[in-house]
Amino acid sequence: MTRAAASLVLVLVALSSTFTKYVPKSGQRIPQSLSRGWGDQLNWARTYEEALSMSRSRNKPLMVLFHLEDCSHSLKKVFARNDEIQRILDEDFVVLNLMQETADENLSPDGKYVPRIIFVDTSMRVRDDIVGPYSNRLYAYEPKDMKHLLDNMNKAKKTENSE
Numbered sequence: 017m018t019r020a021a022a023s024l025v026l027v028l029v030a031l032s033s034t035f036t037k038y039v040p041k042s043g044q045r046i047p048q049s050l051s052r053g054w055g056d057q058l059n060w061a062r063t064y065e066e067a068l069s070m071s072r073s074r075n076k077p078l079m080v081l082f083h084l085e086d087c088s089h090s091l092k093k094v095f096a097r098n099d100e101i102q103r104i105l106d107e108d109f110v111v112l113n114l115m116q117e118t119a120d121e122n123l124s125p126d127g128k129y130v131p132r133i134i135f136v137d138t139s140m141r142v143r144d145d146i147v148g149p150y151s152n153r154l155y156a157y158e159p160k161d162m163k164h165l166l167d168n169m170n171k172a173k174k175t176e177n178s179e
Contacts (some may be wrong), residue, residue: 053092054081054113055102065122067112071138074110077172078136080123081113091131092157100166110175126154133157133165135172146172 050060061067064080071078084091095101103109117124122142123134132155135143146168147154149161157165 020080030086050113051107052083052085052115053096053098054083055105055111057102058106058111061110061112064112064114064118064123067110068136068140069132070110071136072140075138076108076142077138077175078112079105079169079172080134081111081131082117082123082128082134082138082157083113083115083131085115090159091157094162095165096161098166101162102167104166104169104173129153129156131156133168133178135168137172143175 050062051058054060061078067080082147088105095139117128125142132153133148134155135146137143141167147155148168149164150156
């Protein structure tokens, strides 16, 4: 009887951890309208200028996500539900999502398509060496490309930490 109860408790603990959502170390945050559904628990910068300033002062790389209100590729859903992406962004990046272009032409090195994800280091240099898997849209990612995006996030993070 005791073994059965212990087994049941272990199964319940395992199931509950499987269905939990990533919660930042600082605790559950109030959802922000700035997230636009890309990760309510993240602290999103309001503007590109604010994001650059935060990146420098926190010594963290910036990830800029360009998108439309309704992401037709379902990238938003996959991105927001990926606990590893959300954890790394929360702990190691400054994040900004934009539905409009900025005046900085460096953020559209191969065009102004959406969605696209650009990494910027703390010296405000756009990381043109960190690209997605597509040769015709260098900074694009599809829902199936989350492993590639994670690899690129780790590359941006490692490069930043080694400087």
